[in-house]
Amino acid sequence: MTSSTARRLGIMGGTFDPIHHGHLVAASEVAHLFELDEVVFVPTGRPWQKSERKVAAAEDRYLMTVIATASNPRFSVSRIDIDRPGPTYTIDTLREMRQIHGPGTELFFITGADALAKMLTWRNAADMFTLAHFVGCTRPGHHLSDPGLPKGRVSLVEVPALAISSTECRDRVRAGEPIWYLVPDGIVQYINKRGLYRD
Numbered sequence: 001m002t003s004s005t006a007r008r009l010g011i012m013g014g015t016f017d018p019i020h021h022g023h024l025v026a027a028s029e030v031a032h033l034f035e036l037d038e039v040v041f042v043p044t045g046r047p048w049q050k051s052e053r054k055v056a057a058a059e060d061r062y063l064m065t066v067i068a069t070a071s072n073p074r075f076s077v078s079r080i081d082i083d084r085p086g087p088t089y090t091i092d093t094l095r096e097m098r099q100i101h102g103p104g105t106e107l108f109f110i111t112g113a114d115a116l117a118k119m120l121t122w123r124n125a126a127d128m129f130t131l132a133h134f135v136g137c138t139r140p141g142h143h144l145s146d147p148g149l150p151k152g153r154v155s156l157v158e159v160p161a162l163a164i165s166s167t168e169c170r171d172r173v174r175a176g177e178p179i180w181y182l183v184p185d186g187i188v189q190y191i192n193k194r195g196l197y198r199d
């Protein structure tokens with residue numbers, strides 16, 4: 001039962017390798033549409049569905065997420081997925097968030113269309129829907145449809161579409177191409193300072 005005084009907390013999980021404006025616009029738009037009090041960005045520790053490729057160090061991805069969200073008073077970053085040993089499963093993220101914030105907080109897990117389409121392959125998928133409402137956002141190149149997820153627990157929303165991916169940002173850095181304006185300025189500077197994505 002939803003109480004009108006319940007706190008509404010958004011959770012934006014991602015590998016954020018690196019974080020880009022597509023992530024930030026999706027979180028901002030969902031916060032507006034669902035009247036969220038806060039959106040917590042949760043960088044993955046060990047993203048098991050990306051195990052076939054090299055992922056930047058968790059501390060670099062965490063720090064980039066902090067830099068990118070620092071100017072928005074409604075955005076924050078959590079280390080819970082980075083600090084938990086083993087592969088990162090959203091069921092664990094949601095259980096931990098529920099424990100931290102208690103029953104007076106409604107949880108909204110924010111994903112892009114690609115992640116939503118794969119959600120039934122996630123660990124303990126059925127249990128996740130008892131812990132949070134899921135919000136799937138449009139993403140260029142990915143069709144936004146309901147892939148048989150539980151009715152009433154998933155909302156599909158149109159957000160201003162930004163054709164940006166972390167893969168493209170990494171490829172551009174590797175090729176010596178600019179990523180200015182695809183990511184916040186501080187992220188361009190952090191990537192240069194740490195020499196990320198050059199190999």
Ligand SMILES: Nc1ncnc2c1ncn2[C@@H]1O[C@H](COP(=O)(O)OP(=O)(O)OP(=O)(O)O)[C@@H](O)[C@H]1O
Nearest residue numbers: 014015016022026111112115139162164165166167
């Ligand atoms: N441009 C975008 N618009 C809307 N949602 C996005 C966009 N980019 C990523 N997302 C969503 O943000 C979440 C975290 O994404 P992730 O960190 O994997 O970024 P990515 O750009 O998909 O990375 P990669 O290209 O390395 O796979 C996922 O739910 C993903 O669907």
Ligand SMILES: O=C(O)c1ccc[n+]([C@@H]2O[C@H](COP(=O)([O-])O)[C@@H](O)[C@H]2O)c1
Nearest residue numbers: 013014015047049088089090091122123
């Ligand atoms: O729980 C799972 O099995 C699971 C499998 C793949 C992805 N996720 C979560 O989905 C979010 C986006 O993941 P990614 O890999 O697209 O960055 C992030 O919070 C991941 O932990 C979760």
